[in-house]
Structures are given as structure tokens and as C-alpha cells.
Amino acid sequence: MANFYTDNADLKHHLHHPLMEKIVALRERNYTEAEKYDYAPTDFNDAMDNYERVLDIVGDICGNTIAANAEAVDHQGASCADGRAYYADATIENLDVCRKAGLMGMAMPRRFGGLNFPITPYIMAAEIVSRADTGFENLWGLQDCAETLYEFGNDEQRAKYIPRVCEGETMSMDLTEPDAGSDLQSVMLKATQKEDGTWVLNGVKRFITNGDSDIHLVLARSEEGTKDGRGLSMFIYDKRNGGVTVRRIENKMGIKGSPTCELVYKNAPAELCGNRRLGLIKYVMALMNGARLGIAAQSVGVSELAYREAYQYALERRQFGKAIIEFPAVSEMLATMKAKLDASRALLYECSRFVDMYKIYEDIARERSLTADERAEMKHYSRLADALTPLAKGLGSEYCNQNAYDCIQIHGGSGFMKDYACERLYRDARITSIYEGTTQLQVVAAIRYVTTGLYLDMMKGYAAEGFAGELGEMAHKLAALTAKYEAAVKKVTDLNNPAYLDFNARRLVEMAGDIIMAYLLLVSAKTCESFVNTAKVYTRMIEAEVTRHCEFIDNCTVDDLAAYGIK
Numbered sequence: 028m029a030n031f032y033t034d035n036a037d038l039k040h041h042l043h044h045p046l047m048e049k050i051v052a053l054r055e056r057n058y059t060e061a062e063k064y065d066y067a068p069t070d071f072n073d074a075m076d077n078y079e080r081v082l083d084i085v086g087d088i089c090g091n092t093i094a095a096n097a098e099a100v101d102h103q104g105a106s107c108a109d110g111r112a113y114y115a116d117a118t119i120e121n122l123d124v125c126r127k128a129g130l131m132g133m134a135m136p137r138r139f140g141g142l143n144f145p146i147t148p149y150i151m152a153a154e155i156v157s158r159a160d161t162g163f164e165n166l167w168g169l170q171d172c173a174e175t176l177y178e179f180g181n182d183e184q185r186a187k188y189i190p191r192v193c194e195g196e197t198m199s200m201d202l203t204e205p206d207a208g209s210d211l212q213s214v215m216l217k218a219t220q221k222e223d224g225t226w227v228l229n230g231v232k233r234f235i236t237n238g239d240s241d242i243h244l245v246l247a248r249s250e251e252g253t254k255d256g257r258g259l260s261m262f263i264y265d266k267r268n269g270g271v272t273v274r275r276i277e278n279k280m281g282i283k284g285s286p287t288c289e290l291v292y293k294n295a296p297a298e299l300c301g302n303r304r305l306g307l308i309k310y311v312m313a314l315m316n317g318a319r320l321g322i323a324a325q326s327v328g329v330s331e332l333a334y335r336e337a338y339q340y341a342l343e344r345r346q347f348g349k350a351i352i353e354f355p356a357v358s359e360m361l362a363t364m365k366a367k368l369d370a371s372r373a374l375l376y377e378c379s380r381f382v383d384m385y386k387i388y389e390d391i392a393r394e395r396s397l398t399a400d401e402r403a404e405m406k407h408y409s410r411l412a413d414a415l416t417p418l419a420k421g422l423g424s425e426y427c428n429q430n431a432y433d434c435i436q437i438h439g440g441s442g443f444m445k446d447y448a449c450e451r452l453y454r455d456a457r458i459t460s461i462y463e464g465t466t467q468l469q470v471v472a473a474i475r476y477v478t479t480g481l482y483l484d485m486m487k488g489y490a491a492e493g494f495a496g497e498l499g500e501m502a503h504k505l506a507a508l509t510a511k512y513e514a515a516v517k518k519v520t521d522l523n524n525p526a527y528l529d530f531n532a533r534r535l536v537e538m539a540g541d542i543i544m545a546y547l548l549l550v551s552a553k554t555c556e557s558f559v560n561t562a563k564v565y566t567r568m569i570e571a572e573v574t575r576h577c578e579f580i581d582n583c584t585v586d587d588l589a590a591y592g593i594k
């Protein structure tokens with residue numbers, strides 16, 4: 028019997044990070060939840076044991092049901108008929124199993140029927156689900172939209188909708204339109220308030236993941252005569268009320284089990300979520316940050332499966348009288364795949380812990396006033412989370428695509444055939460660097476933390492933890508790379524030329540992410556020897572990458588931009 032949690036010791040390593048003790052105590056309100064719910068943990072060890080038990084269930088379901096169904100789901104796909112979207116037969120089975128196991132609404136409070144999980148173990152479950160079936164993670168993972176309902180909905184809306192999500196109803200976020208993709212301030216779906224104070228929605232949404240879900244969060248233009256983000260509000264649409272039809276579902280390259288829909292709204296009843304005019308400015312930004320963390324987890328799940336498929340094939344495939352894993356060209360590819368996997372996972376869970384810290388403080392602030400120290404800590408972790416989220420999503424999705432590519436390369440001609448999972452994995456991986464903000468948009472989000480020096484401060488903070496022996500030698504190399512990065516940032520920013528900064532932003536952000544991930548691997552290697560080789564491989568890899576980027580910047584002038592069509 029396969030279990031996608033227990034067969035991966037790295038997950039347990041990240042789950043048991045020292046910061047988790049504080050996260051869990053805050054989440055459980057110093058374990059006073061046990062006074063209200065007999066199944067709530069009484070102390071830290073009890074909580075961690077509970078997380079592990081649930082992750083064991085997730086791992087079992089993923090290893091023995093969802094992964095086993097993945098090929099059938101990919102073959103059948105979702106379909107559209109009579110204005111509705113329909114899941115593949117095996118997707119229905121997957122959802123049913125997850126509902127019966129109580130794996131919906133994992134991060135929601137117990138009073139709404141959730142498990143009250145912190146973000147970190149929930150994101151770990153998302154990684155496991157993605158390894159089993161990348162497309163199914165889209166459906167299962169959209170339960171995260173309930174976080175937006177919880178944060179910004181009123182008491183009546185929380186009580187009305189969140190228990191339904193915890194019972195297994197599905198969600199979607201309806202943002203994109205035919206003429207408003209990444210530029211969400213151009214959204215034109217119209218929200219009209221009737222004389223009785225209720226709202227109706229009219230217009231079209233496109234590329235909506237799980238678009239025929241039970242409960243929708245919809246970005247719509249509520250302010251007559253506006254054309255920018257200040258005229259947009261967030262609405263809740265309940266499928267039970269009618270008014271929305273599925274015009275078509277997209278015929279996609281991958282993630283075929285996840286229906287991507289074009290929706291037509293015709294006087295669809297809806298409820299205003301939160302305050303008017305804050306739909307894009309505040310609520311979508313919060314929604315997208317959560318979604319991007321989910322895509323980062325999805326990417327790590329793909330990387331995990333790609334590495335395992337490639338490794339197993341290299342062990343079994345024999346050429347010229349020996350297994351191909353014995354050829355240096357193949358073993359180097361595998362070691363690099365593992366390094367990229369471990370690095371992106373380390374970044375993912377560092378980010379998720381930072382998200383946990385500030386989100387929990389925000390939740391506590393709804394119950395009582397925070398102390399000055401608590402407010403400062405919340406602000407600190409919020410800034411760190413905002414800085415790492417675009418790195419985790421952007422670089423993690425790029426590594427996931429690279430690992431899926433190399434998985435096929437190691438399989439050779441067989442990898443191009445549908446006989447092996449890597450062909451499906453390669454198609455599924457491609458979307459991760461596109462949806463919920465392309466890699467290029469993640470660079471736009473991250474560059475501010477390059478110019479403000481936050482990434483540099485983080486590098487120096489990790490370096491200050493101290494490393495001995497061979498880890499110390501690697502830390503010395505990273506210190507040298509940090510100095511190169513700092514010099515490159517200074518050169519670009521000193522020119523005070525926005526076009527030049529934009530042109531080199533990707534290089535600066537990639538260097539920052541590379542160095543931070545390398546330090547995180549060193550931190551893991553201090554307590555877990557299995558990360559030492561990975562840290563060596565990754566450090567060598569980024570030495571070449573950082574040097575290459577720095578040399579490019581050293582030799583690039585403002586005048587050179589014209590050759591790239593930049594004015």
C-alpha cells in the first residue's frame with residue numbers, strides 16, 4: 028500500500044520546524060480550544076500527532092486512490108453539456124473519498140466544522156495531493172477560498188457558507204475575463220444593486236478553474252462609470268440560486284480533470300463580500316497570495332513525482348550492460364532535480380510558516396486587541412511572507428517545469444509515449460508558471476524586496492545562524508555570492524533608470540531566490556544529514572547561475588536596451 032506522506036521523510040522534517048511550536052500555540056489559543064472541543068489538542072505534541080495522523084490519511088488516499096485514478100481522469104477529462112460542467116468519473120470518486128475522510132475545510136476553525144489546521148500542514152497536504160494528481164489539487168485546493176470568506180465576510184456569511192465548504196462543497200474564484208487577464212483592474216462584469224438592496228451580476232468570466240463550483244467568489248464592477256480597480260467589489264455567488272451557465276470548458280494541454288470554464292452571468296443573485304470598492308485593492312490581493320502559495324505547493328508536488336519517476340526509471344533501464352543511473356550524465360541530472368526539489372520545498376515551507384504567523388495574529392486581532400509586541404511581530408512576518416510568496420510561486424513553478432522536462436529526458440523516447448506518467452506530468456506542469464500570475468508577474472511583485480534590501484537582510488540573517496565543517500565551507504561560498512548580488516543590485520539601482528531596473532529585475536530576483544534557498548538547505552542540513560549532498564549540489568549550481576547573472580549586469584549598459592526593443 029502506497030502512502031505519499033510516510034514515504035517522504037522530508038515532509039516530516041519541515042513539519043517539525045522549531046517555529047511550529049509557537050504557530051500551534053497561537054492557533055490553538057494556548058490550547059484553550061480543548062475546553063470547547065473534546066477533539067482539540069491539549070498541548071503541542073498532541074497537536075503535532077493530530078497533524079501527522081491527518082497527513083497519513085491524506086497520504087494513503089493519495090497513494091492508493093487519487094494517484095491510481097490520475098490516468099483515467101486525464102483520459103476522460105471534464106465535459107460540458109446543457110450549461111453545466113461535469114467531472115470525470117474518477118474525479119467524482121476522488122472528491123467523495125476526500126469528503127468522507129473530512130479533508131475539506133482543513134484550515135477553517137472548528138466552530139464551522141473545519142480541522143483548525145495552520146497553513147503549513149494544510150499546504151503540505153496540498154503538495155501530497157498534487158503529487159497524486161496535479162489537476163485534482165486544483166479542485167481540492169480551492170477550499171482555500173474559504174479563507175477569504177472567513178477574513179472578509181460578515182458573521183452571517185461565515186455561518187452560511189463555511190460549514191458547506193467543510194462538508195465538501197467546492198469553490199471557485201471568478202476573476203478573469205476575456206479582456207481582463209493579468210490586468211484585473213479592467214474587469215467589467217457588472218454588479219447592480221436593486222431597490223431592495225440585493226445585488227445581481229451580469230457579464231462573462233473566462234478561464235475560471237472549477238467554474239461550475241457550488242460557491243463562487245466573484246470580482247465585479249459595482250461602481251457605475253469607473254474603469255479602474257477602485258470601482259471593483261467582491262461578491263459571493265451561490266450556485267443554488269441560478270443565473271450562471273457554463274458556455275464552454277477549455278480543451279487544455281494538461282490538468283484535464285480540472286474544468287476551466289467560460290461563465291455567463293445573467294441577473295445572477297449575489298451577496299456583497301466585505302466593503303464596496305475593495306474587491307481588487309484588498310480582497311483579491313489576499314485571495315491571490317493564498318492561491319499563489321497553493322500553486323507553489325502544487326509545483327513542489329509535481330517536482331517530487333518527476334524526480335521519483337526519473338529516479339526509478341534510471342534504476343531499471345539498462346543500456347550498454349548497466350543501469351543508466353550509473354552514467355554520470357544521468358546521475359548529474361537526477362542530483363540536480365533533487366536539489367531543485369529540496370530547495371523549492373524548503374522555500375515553500377519557510378514561506379508558509381511566515382504566512383501562518385501573521386494570519387494567526389490577524390485572526391486573534393478579531394477577538395481582542397493585540398499588544399504592541401504582537402502587532403510588531405505580525406507586521407514583521409507579513410512583510411516576510413509577502414516577500415517570499417512570489418519567490419516560492421515563481422521559482423518553484425520554474426523548477427517544477429524543469430524537473431518535468433528532465434524526467435522525460437531521462438526516459439528518452441519512452442518518455443514521449445503515454446505509457447509512462449511523465450508524459451502527463453509534463454503537460455500538467457506547464458500551467459504552474461502561468462496561472463495565478465505568470466513568473467514575469469512574480470518578478471514584478473518581488474523586485475521591490477530587492478530594491479528595499481529585504482532579501483539581502485534575509486540572506487545575512489541566515490548566514491548569522493552559523494555553520495561549521497563542510498556546511499561552513501558552503502556558507503562561505505554563499506557569503507561571496509551574497510556580496511556579488513549586493514554589488515549587482517547597487518549597480519542597477521544607482522543608475523536610477525526604471526527601464527534598466529525592469530530589464531534586469533528577473534536576474535536580480537532569481538539571484539535573491541537562489542541564495543535564500545541555498546541558505547535554507549544549509550539550515551536543514553544542520554539538523555538532517557540527508558540534506559548535505561543536496562546543499563552541495565545546489566550551491567554549486569547557483570554559483571554558476573549567480574556568476575552568470577552578475578557578469579551580464581556588469582557588461583550591460585542602458586544603451587544596450589535598444590537591441591532588445593526597449594526604449
